[in-house]
Amino acid sequence: MKFCSECAHPVTVAIPEGDNRPRYVCTSCGAIHYQNPKMVIGSIPVWEGDAMRGGELKVLLCKRAIEPRYGYWTLPAGFMENEETTSEAALRETEEEAGANVELGNLFTLLNVAHVHQVHLFYLATLRDLDFAPGIESLDVQLFTEREIPWDELAFPTIRTTLELFFADRRRMREGGGYGFHTRDITRPMQAPVEPD
């Protein structure tokens, strides 16, 4: 931020009276321009159709057609917009990026990514049909079993964490558990895969 968005005067960085941290302030009109974290919201679209016929559950991933992380795989997700709720944002992003028609379940993960000023939320979701197709921000959309997921080509640490927690809860469900709600703090970039001995 270089100029005041209310009066076009150059902004200064200063601690306003009664505050305790530096803000962009306008010495001309007095406006204080607060900067706050943004929410990124998505879903974990699951296809259980095959599972019912003895096959494995599959998760829908999108191959990114935009930077950052062009060409890497992600769950459908994006920035929450004004005037919508978190679940409306999850449904919208799932439709926009994967063309997918889902029934939304409970909130599954809340992941702090403080170093990029973001909070990521992912909802459980069940695909109603297989009529999905890449939106303009996706190169491809595909269903993957746990083993098929391109674990080394995932776009963001929050995607990997959410998928790991999801499959861990699925394994626990065999002993009668259900899906939990999980919060995690992501404090560093995704680590490179460790080479096998």
Next chain:
Amino acid sequence: MKFCSECAHPVTVAIPEGDNRPRYVCTSCGAIHYQNPKMVIGSIPVWEGDAMRGGELKVLLCKRAIEPRYGYWTLPAGFMENEETTSEAALRETEEEAGANVELGNLFTLLNVAHVHQVHLFYLATLRDLDFAPGIESLDVQLFTEREIPWDELAFPTIRTTLELFFADRRRMREGGGYGFHTRDITRPMQAPVEPD
């Protein structure tokens, strides 16, 4: 927003290429100024000391010294800042507004307030001691039993909803339940109290 914060040129409202909703855009430097929801984060600071001696559990509330809702009661809460996690924000606001030293528990509520572009989160919290005191944004800080809470003088619908859900879970705990995690959409302003017949 009237002027571009990058180049000071007046902004226009237009739908950028590849987008589907109106944004503040700069026709001079090309910047798109996205507006996104903000997170308000707080805690439910609980004193169980008396409960252990047969008394009732109490919740710490702050009387607001700032607008909006000056003079009304609230749980300690405020806007999340960049570079912090949601739980760090809850601890900071509890310290700043109530001078309270708490041990933070799990996330308890996520409340969408879409018409004001906000998402409110409240964490469970246990007071470590009774050395609390109003911060500069509070006129007063007091402990209340469920019956003592000034239900008609609460600052915001999300405060009422969080307190109602909290005491409902407490009642359920007598039958062996625990605290849940609750999501709600707040779609209208707090209703006026109904006069008794």
